[in-house]
Each structure stands twice: as structure tokens, then as C-alpha cells.
Amino acid sequence: MARSATTASKSAETRHGAERANSTTELTRAQKLELYYYMRLTRSLEERLVNLYRQTKVVGGLFRSLGQEADAVGSAYALDRTKGDILSPLIRNLGSMLVQGARPTEIIKQYMAKGDSPTRGRELNIHYGDLVRGFIGQISHLGDMVPVMAGVTLSFKMRKENRVGLVYVGDGATSTGAFHEGINFAAVQRCPLVVVVENNGYAYSTPLSKQTAAKQLVDKAIGYGIAGEQADGNDVIATYEVTKRAVDRARAGGGVTLVELMTYRRKGHAEHDNQSYVPAGEIDRWAAQNDPIDRYMKTLRAEGFEESEIAAVDTRVVEEINRATDEAEASPMPDPTDSLVGIYADPPAADALWFREGIKSAVKEHERPASWGTHDV
Amino acid sequence: MSEITYLEAIREGLFEEMDRDENVFCLGEDIGVYGGAFKVTEGLHAKFGAERVIDTPISEAAIIGAAAGAAHMGMRPVCEMQFIDFISTGYDMLTNYVATARYRAMLPCPMVVRGPSGGYVRGGPFHSQNPEAAFLHTPGLKIVYPATASDAKGLLKSAIRDEDCVLYFEHKYLYRRIKEEMPAGDHVVPIGKARLAREGTDVSIITYAATVWKALEAAQQVEKEDGLSVEVLDLRSLLPMDDEAIIATVKKTNRVLIVHEDTRTGGVAGEITARITESAFEWLDAPILRVTAADVPLPYSPPLEDYVLPQTSDIVLAIRKLAAY
Numbered sequence: 001m002a003r004s005a006t007t008a009s010k011s012a013e014t015r016h017g018a019e020r021a022n023s024t025t026e027l028t029r030a031q032k033l034e035l036y037y038y039m040r041l042t043r044s045l046e047e048r049l050v051n052l053y054r055q056t057k058v059v060g061g062l063f064r065s066l067g068q069e070a071d072a073v074g075s076a077y078a079l080d081r082t083k084g085d086i087l088s089p090l091i092r093n094l095g096s097m098l099v100q101g102a103r104p105t106e107i108i109k110q111y112m113a114k115g116d117s118p119t120r121g122r123e124l125n126i127h128y129g130d131l132v133r134g135f136i137g138q139i140s141h142l143g144d145m146v147p148v149m150a151g152v153t154l155s156f157k158m159r160k161e162n163r164v165g166l167v168y169v170g171d172g173a174t175s176t177g178a179f180h181e182g183i184n185f186a187a188v189q190r191c192p193l194v195v196v197v198e199n200n201g202y203a204y205s206t207p208l209s210k211q212t213a214a215k216q217l218v219d220k221a222i223g224y225g226i227a228g229e230q231a232d233g234n235d236v237i238a239t240y241e242v243t244k245r246a247v248d249r250a251r252a253g254g255g256v257t258l259v260e261l262m263t264y265r266r267k268g269h270a271e272h273d274n275q276s277y278v279p280a281g282e283i284d285r286w287a288a289q290n291d292p293i294d295r296y297m298k299t300l301r302a303e304g305f306e307e308s309e310i311a312a313v314d315t316r317v318v319e320e321i322n323r324a325t326d327e328a329e330a331s332p333m334p335d336p337t338d339s340l341v342g343i344y345a346d347p348p349a350a351d352a353l354w355f356r357e358g359i360k361s362a363v364k365e366h367e368r369p370a371s372w373g374t375h376d377v
Numbered sequence: 378m379s380e381i382t383y384l385e386a387i388r389e390g391l392f393e394e395m396d397r398d399e400n401v402f403c404l405g406e407d408i409g410v411y412g413g414a415f416k417v418t419e420g421l422h423a424k425f426g427a428e429r430v431i432d433t434p435i436s437e438a439a440i441i442g443a444a445a446g447a448a449h450m451g452m453r454p455v456c457e458m459q460f461i462d463f464i465s466t467g468y469d470m471l472t473n474y475v476a477t478a479r480y481r482a483m484l485p486c487p488m489v490v491r492g493p494s495g496g497y498v499r500g501g502p503f504h505s506q507n508p509e510a511a512f513l514h515t516p517g518l519k520i521v522y523p524a525t526a527s528d529a530k531g532l533l534k535s536a537i538r539d540e541d542c543v544l545y546f547e548h549k550y551l552y553r554r555i556k557e558e559m560p561a562g563d564h565v566v567p568i569g570k571a572r573l574a575r576e577g578t579d580v581s582i583i584t585y586a587a588t589v590w591k592a593l594e595a596a597q598q599v600e601k602e603d604g605l606s607v608e609v610l611d612l613r614s615l616l617p618m619d620d621e622a623i624i625a626t627v628k629k630t631n632r633v634l635i636v637h638e639d640t641r642t643g644g645v646a647g648e649i650t651a652r653i654t655e656s657a658f659e660w661l662d663a664p665i666l667r668v669t670a671a672d673v674p675l676p677y678s679p680p681l682e683d684y685v686l687p688q689t690s691d692i693v694l695a696i697r698k699l700a701a702y
Binding site: 119122123127128129131136137139140141144146147148149150151152153154155156158177178181182184185186188189342343344345346347350 | 431
């Protein structure tokens with residue numbers, strides 16, 4: 001199914017009893033510029049990671065969110081960091097993590113498998129979290145974070161804390177059992193949870209038409225007895241507003257909302273994916289007509305933001321990424337024996353196997369995999 | 378102090394831990410007003426309310442996943458699988474999410490997944506399972522499987538207090554068949570320590586859960602009929618496993634029989650055998666033997682189930698074979 005670049009640009013649609021909010025946003029001028037900063041940081045950081053990937057400094061696969069920066073940033077921006085809200089990102093939600101306080105140096109270290117990365121070289125890419133800053137690391141099994149975030153928000157409810165949780169899933173994850181079980185349980189318990197379904201048209205190579213017979217994913221909200229809203233995921237303000245309504249509803253005791261954000265994945269599943277399954281012209285059309293950053297820059301200019309203000313953000317982003325790259329490159333790789341530490345609280349480390357006793361490193365040189373399944377063509 | 382059953386010991390453990398720590402809560406199917414399929418949680422709802430004794434939809438993945446999320450935030454959830462056979466529908470959550478959380482993300486998962494396990498009850502293929510081998514292979518989980526009422530209570534309390542996820546298998550055949558007086562005070566049994574259920578010098582039986590009782594029966598019989606002295610080691614914890622106690626009994630009797638109710642291939646007995654041969658091979662005077670269930674889904678009809686599951690007579694036969702070797 002070819003996707004039109006214009007289908008997703010319809011305005012936020014209110015469904016299933018959700019109240020339509022005032023379309024004028026209450027964001028301040030500084031906040032609007034901050035939204036631009038996070039989107040630009042997401043894109044530029046990923047571009048830097050592409051460079052590092054091509055220099056073979058990224059050990060594993062590289063996952064891009066090109067063209068989806070607005071939905072990650074706008075939705076995360078609707079959470080209240082001062083209240084301790086928590087989100088769980090998916091692989092294309094780097095932007096949401098940056099909003100919650102993840103730093104470029106952490107991201108680059110993760111990709112480069114460094115010993116002082118947030119997971120000490122144990123996990124890949126953006127699979128990491130920090131409860132203090134309010135994001136929980138995902139696992140690769142799609143849909144699994146929905147029950148987990150149901151439990152996180154259940155704890156908010158049990159402790160009468162004024163906090164909200166947000167979990168991202170893609171269009172593909174809505175087909176999983178875990179998604180269904182998690183959202184249903186959270187709905188029954190009226191957990192303060194927002195489930196963002198980021199509909200980017202493809203799950204790896206599988207188009208939405210092969211994922212579901214539903215006309216639109218937001219319709220699933222009806223079956224769970226929860227509020228559902230759909231919005232243009234490439235309009236950062238629309239994304240912010242629809243999520244803000246869901247967050248407010250959750251915080252007020254109104255339970256779970258399913259928010260479907262319509263967007264488009266312009267890169268492959270990961271950097272190796274040649275996107276041979278995408279109809280000709282589709283990617284170019286989205287790039288030319290519906291790039292979320294281009295669109296937002298137009299909005300900012302129309303609202304009277306100076307070129308110099310936008311340029312200052314761009315400069316700040318480049319400087320931050322340069323510093324982060326330098327720091328990450330200078331970081332050490334992990335000590336091999338750290339692989340045995342921290343499986344349990346007690347015992348604190350597993351014993352070395354007898355053939356590794358007294359040995360610091362398993363091999364002299366570490367091989368990198370040539371690719372993750374499919375080679376670049 | 379009066380004697381209480383294995384089932385009542387579990388319930389007492391739940392009451393005491395929920396009383397002690399307000400972060401402890403229970404979730405599962407039909408555990409609230411109804412008190413659970415076997416009534417293990419009876420009375421909890423009346424005392425602690427619906428917020429801490431949560432009736433859930435039929436969603437094992439959600440029960441386990443939500444418990445993990447709540448545990449990250451400092452709660453101490455106790456999940457009930459209505460029958461442990463249904464834990465397989467939460468296998469992904471347990472093995473991929475829960476077991477890895479501390480290691481990959483520094484996220485603690487102090488939670489318990491418990492449920493009625495085991496056969497000898499004519500439950501058929503889906504109400505009789507022993508799922509321990511499926512999880513023994515997963516670093517990050519702990520597994521306990523008590524055989525006595527006091528261990529049932531003490532291990533449950535330890536499991537709830539543990540900083541990691543503990544799978545707590547309770548044997549439904551033992552629920553109302555054994556009784557014991559509980560030790561006084563705050564009775565906790567450490568995870569990872571075996572219990573010497575019977576001392577002996579000729580043959581060692583290493584076992585756990587319901588077959589501990591069959592091993593004890595067999596030991597009595599061969600003592601009377603053959604004059605053999607049989608030692609019975611009740612592992613209680615399978616992960617971590619008490620290697621020290623296993624090796625000690627091997628060195629004492631030099632003849633080892635491993636008994637479990639679970640099926641044979643890929644079962645816990647194979648793992649124990651490997652450990653013994655790796656570290657105490659020269660102490661063995663006979664091959665290590667296994668008495669286990671046959672490799673079949675557990676059938677319903679009594680003649681079939683009895684044929685498949687290990688019986689006391691099988692253990693007697695194995696002891697005699699080992700002693701004569």
C-alpha cells in the first residue's frame with residue numbers, strides 16, 4: 001500500500017468521547033524553541049551516528065527516526081518532568097529520551113559499546129533507562145513495555161502519586177499479545193497511562209495493511225473502553241497537544257488513552273535495510289512534502305522567530321554533538337570480566353568458568369559482525 | 378501452637394509479609410473475593426482490600442509485566458498463576474524482561490511468581506506441570522520448590538524479601554496432605570540452601586518437592602527390608618542450587634540417585650549429574666541414576682498418570698540397584 005504524504009497531515013481528530021482541547025497552544029516562546037532544539041538534536045545526533053557507523057565505530061545496528069522526530073519530541077514534551085512522569089521509548093523515540101534528559105554522549109557510548117555507557121556495554125543503542133530522569137529502557141520484544149508501564153503506573157495509583165506514564169509502541173506492536181494484555185489490564189485498573197501508537201506505516205518490511213484489518217489503529221481504543229485520539233505525528237504542536245490532553249486526563253484519574261500518531265518511516269528498519277519493499281517515490285514524497293522539521297521551521301518563521309534564533313539552536317546542537325563524540329570516542333571499552341557482574345543483587349557476580357579463571361580477555365582481537373542480516377546494497 | 382497445612386503455611390506467609398511491608402501486594406486471577414482457585418489467598422482481600430489483592434484479567438503476561446513495572450518503582454508484588462501450567466504464557470515476560478532487567482538496565486525486579494504445581498492429582502496435561510527446568514536455564518531468575526509446610530512459609534517470606542525475581546512453585550498434592558507446627562517468630566528459610574531430610578550412609582537421594590516424601594518412604598522401606606541406610610537431600614532451592622550440600626552427600630555415600638517428578642530429558646537431574654561428575658567424579662562408586670517422569674505430556678487417567686510419574690516402588694528399585702552395583 002503506497003502511503004500518501006498528505007494523508008497524515010489532517011488535523012488532530014477527536015474520538016471516543018475525548019474532549020477536544022482548544023487548538024491554540026499555551027506553549028511559551030522559549031518552549032517552542034526548545035521543541036525545535038530537541039527535534040534538531042535528534043536528527044543531527046542520528047546523522048553523527050551514521051558517520052560513526054560508516055567508520056565502523058558503531059558495533060551493532062543503527063536505528064533512525066528520520067521523519068519521525070516530531071512525534072517523539074512533541075509527545076514526550078507533554079509529560080511533566082517536575083512531577084516525576086515516566087516514559088518508555090521505542091527504537092524510534094530517541095527524541096523522547098532527549099526530552100527526558102538523556103544526553104548525546106550516553107547515546108553515542110551506547111552505540112559504540114563503551115564500558116562507561118549507561119548499560120556498561122551490556123545493551124545496544126537506545127536500550128537504556130534512568131528512573132530518576134524518567135525513562136525506562138525497552139527490550140526488543142515489541143509490546144512488552146505496555147504491561148511493564150501498566151505496572152509502573154499502577155504503582156503511581158496505589159501510592160496516590162500524582163504521576164503519569166507514557167509508553168510508545170509502533171503499528172507492528174499492536175498485533176502482539178503483550179500489547180493487548182497490558183493495555184486491557186491498565187484500562188481495567190484505570191492506570192494513569194498514555195499509550196502512544198506511532199504509526200509509521202511499516203514494521204520492518206511489513207506494511208500496515210498486512211499488520212491489521214482495522215481501518216485505523218485508534219479504533220482499538222473502543223474495544224478497551226478507553227479514550228482514543230489520532231493526530232498528525234509530523235506536526236510537533238499537534239502531537240504535543242493531543243498527548244497533553246491524554247496526560248491531563250490520566251493525571252485527573254480518567255485512565256488510559258490510546259493516542260495514534262500518524263507518521264512515516266523514511267529510513268529502513270535499521271541502517272542495513274535497503275527498503276526494497278517500499279513503492280517508488282514514496283520516501284521522496286514524504287521527504288519533500290512532509291518533513292516534520294521543515295514544517296516546524298516554517299511555523300516558527302510564520303510566528304516571527306528570527307533566523308538568528310534558529311541558527312543559534314543549530315550551533316548549540318552541533319557543539320553538543322561534537323563534544324559528545326569526542327568524549328565517547330575517548331571512553332574505554334568494558335573490562336571483559338564485568339560481564340559477570342550484576343545478574344542478581346546477591347550474589348553480586350557470577351563465578352568465572354574454570355577455563356576463564358585467571359584470564360582477563362577471551363580473545364586477542366574483537367571481531368565486528370559484517371552486518372545485521374541484510375547487507376547494504 | 379497448632380499444626381497447619383502446607384497451604385495454610387503459604388497463606389500465613391502472605392499475611393505476615395503484607396502486614397510487615399505495605400509495598401507487598403498480590404495480583405492474579407480470582408485471588409480476591411473468591412480467595413483463589415485453591416483458596417491460598419483466602420482472607421487477604423477482606424484484610425488488605427482490593428487495592429492490595431488485585432483480581433486481574435486472564436492475562437499472565439500482563440500480571441508478570443505489571444509486577445515488574447511496579448517492582449521497579451519499589452513495590453513487592455506477588456503474582457499468582459492460577460495453575461503453574463499457565464506460567465508458560467508469561468514466559469517471554471519472565472525470561473526476556475524480568476530476568477534481564479537488573480543486568481541490562483540496572484532495574485531491580487523484587488517480585489514473586491507463585492502457583493500450584495505438580496501432579497499425582499489426576500489433573501491431566503495442563504493442571505499438573507512442573508515447569509522448573511524451563512526456567513532453570515535463565516540467568517537472573519531464582520527458583521524454589523518447598524516440600525514441607527515450614528519451608529513453604531519460610532521460603533515464601535524469603536522470596537518476597539529477595540531483591541530479585543523468585544519463582545515459587547508450591548506442590549498442590551502437598552497442599553492439604555501434610556501438616557506441621559510452624560517455628561516461632563519471623564520464620565525465614567534462606568534461598569539456595571538444601572535441607573538434609575534424612576541422614577544415611579549407603580545411598581544418597583537428591584530430590585525436591587513432592588518426591589521428597591516418596592524418597593523418604595522408599596528409604597524407610599529399604600532400611601527395614603534390606604538394612605540399607607539412605608540419605609535424602611531436599612534441595613528446596615533449584616536456582617541457585619546448593620552445590621556444597623550435593624557434593625557433601627556424594628562424598629558421604631558415593632552412590633547417587635536423583636529423583637524428580639518432572640520429565641526426564643533436559644530435566645534438573647541432568648544438571649545435577651553434570652555438576653557431580655565435574656567436581657566429584659572420583660568419589661562415585663556407581664553410575665548416577667535418575668528416577669523421573671517418562672517423557673510424555675502428563676495423562677489424566679489414574680493408571681496412566683501412575684505409570685508415568687515416579688512412584689515409591691521405582692525409588693526402592695533404584696536404591697537396590699545402586700547398592701548392589
